[in-house]
Amino acid sequence: MSQAKVKIKKDDQIIVIAGKDKGKTGRVAKVYPSDKKVVVEGINVVKRHVKASPQTGNDGGIIEKEMALDISNVMYYDADTKKGCRVGFKMQDGSKVRFCKQTGKVID
Template sequence: MRKIKQGDQVVVVAGKDKGERGTVLRVVQRRRGLGVVVEGVNQVRKHQKPNPQLGQPGGIIEQEKPLDISNVMLLNPATGGGDRVGFKVLEDGRKVRYFKSNGETVDA
């Protein structure tokens, strides 16, 4: 189980996009560990050649690149900011994520 999953609301805590908020589109494996692609964050411009077989036009396209997973924190709706996440096992045997600051569970 990962601390940050696809679909989570996160806030960027380091880098050029510090303070930005967004939704995790996907979690990717990189050479140096895990990374996350966040919607609207870490936008880069890519020069793309046209590929008629796939129907791709050429030109300059905007695209999101992965951030290191250590540079984002899960957004706590109670506090409105980023928060650390831990794991605990409930009485019924389920393993859930919870916010370390107030103890609320992330997964209902």
């Protein structure tokens, strides 16, 4: 599978547009471009039962962790308009930058 063009980057503020956490916002912790998935802090939290293991030192029990979301279920969150916006690429001063398509504001 080839590397996909991902418009969401680590530390971006996003809003979830589909799924059980629809409408929630959060910061991107990790991006998996080849799988087209993102992990967002505090979003899509699931419980996992972990068996105790003396070799690794974990006590076991029920832990909560964030699982990956499909990148099509999130949008870049524009703090000025308090809405999600589509992201595009354009050349500015000889470098490629991301911008919000609704407002035209440069993201980075």
